[in-house]
Amino acid sequence: MKGRWKNVRRVISSHCPQKLGFVSCVAFVIKSNSSSSFTPKMPKQIHEIKDFLLTARRKDARSVKIKRSKDVVKFKVRCSKYLYTLCVFDPEKADKLKQSLPPGSYF
Numbered sequence: 872m873k874g875r876w877k878n879v880r881r882v883i884s885s886h887c888p889q890k891l892g893f894v895s896c897v898a899f900v901i902k903s904n905s906s907s908s909f910t911p912k913m914p915k916q917i918h919e920i921k922d923f924l925l926t927a928r929r930k931d932a933r934s935v936k937i938k939r940s941k942d943v944v945k946f947k948v949r950c951s952k953y954l955y956t957l958c959v960f961d962p963e964k965a966d967k968l969k970q971s972l973p974p975g976s977y978f
Contacts, residue, residue: 914954923957927972935972
C-alpha cells in the first residue's frame, strides 16, 4: 500500500502547482481532469453592424450594454454562450445603431 501512495503522490505533484498542499492538489487534479469542468470562452468581436443587429435580435440575446469612451462606442450583447462586442468609432453611426436596437433590450 505504501508504494501505491508514493506513486499517487508523484503523479499528483507533477500535475499541480507547488503552492498547494497534498489534499488541495488532489482536488486540483480531479477537477482539472473531470470532463464536466467548465472552461470559460473568450468573448467574440463582431466587425459588421448588420451581423450585430442580427445577433441582438436572436432569441437567446438577453441584454445589450453600451459603453461610451472618448474615441469609441462599444455595443455588447449577452447571448447564452458568448458575449459579442461591436466597436463603433463614428458617434453618428453609434446613435443610429442605438435607435435600431430592439426596444427595452439595452442599458
